[in-house]
Amino acid sequence: MAERVMQRRSWAEVLTGAIVLAVAALFLVYALGQSGRSLGLGAGGMTLTARFDRIDGLTPGADVRIGGVKIGSVVEQRIDPQTFLAVLRMQIQGDIHVPDDSSAEITSDGLLGGKYVALVPGGSDRNLADGGEIKITQSAVSLESLLGRFIFSVTELNANNQRNPEENAPANPPANPPANPPAPAAPPARP
Structure with a gap:
């Protein structure tokens, strides 16, 4: 049992x-x-490359988009040993025809979002072939670098104000400063 x-x-x-x-x-x-891995990007897809000064935060597998719509993904990233530029290889859908004067820029999905490659189609009548290269690129903007520059400029401005307070005073101060307005009268008491 x-x-x-x-x-x-x-x-x-x-x-x-x-x-x-x-x-x-x-x-x-x-x-x-x-x-999006099942978009059929491997079979019938097209490979494009682009060179960037910086690709901060972009990883293989990141989206490639046109007008915010995913059309492919980044499949490889490497450094060109002669120019020291970052080279991206992207796989996009085969039915998308990218004009040869298009540009590629590395953008983010908001302040804390991930990075992706945004393709901006050009107006040329000729299209990039499989294995073609996008020549016009805009590298990633480093948020840390921008923040550092802002802090440095504010610090420098404050240091200049403390060293030369007369130079930073208004050129024509008002002749008669406005008088303090009278205090409002108390409301009448109700019987």
Whole structure:
């Protein structure tokens, strides 16, 4: 009797494990479908490259977008040993025709969002071929660098104000400073 109970329990455990694995596989398929990896970018896609001074915060797998719509992803990043520029290789959908005078810029999804490559189509009649290079690029803007410059300029401005207070005073101070307005009268008491 005890053996039958154990057999039923082990079959129940095997069945439960199989259901858990099936649900996990469904979640994996769903996640891959939602991430854009199933856009068919590998087959029939097109590869483009672009060179940037800086690609701070951009990682392989980052989106490539036109007008905010994902059309591909970054598949490789490396340094050109001669120019020391960052070279990105991007895989985009094969049905997207990118004019040869288009530009690429590294942008972020908001103040704390991730980075992506934004393609801005040009007006040329000729399109980039598979393996083509986007020549016009704008590198990533470093938030830390901008903040550092702002703090430095404010500190420098304050230091100049403390050294030369006369130079920073208004050129024509008002002749008669405004008088203090009279205090408002108290409301009349109600009987």
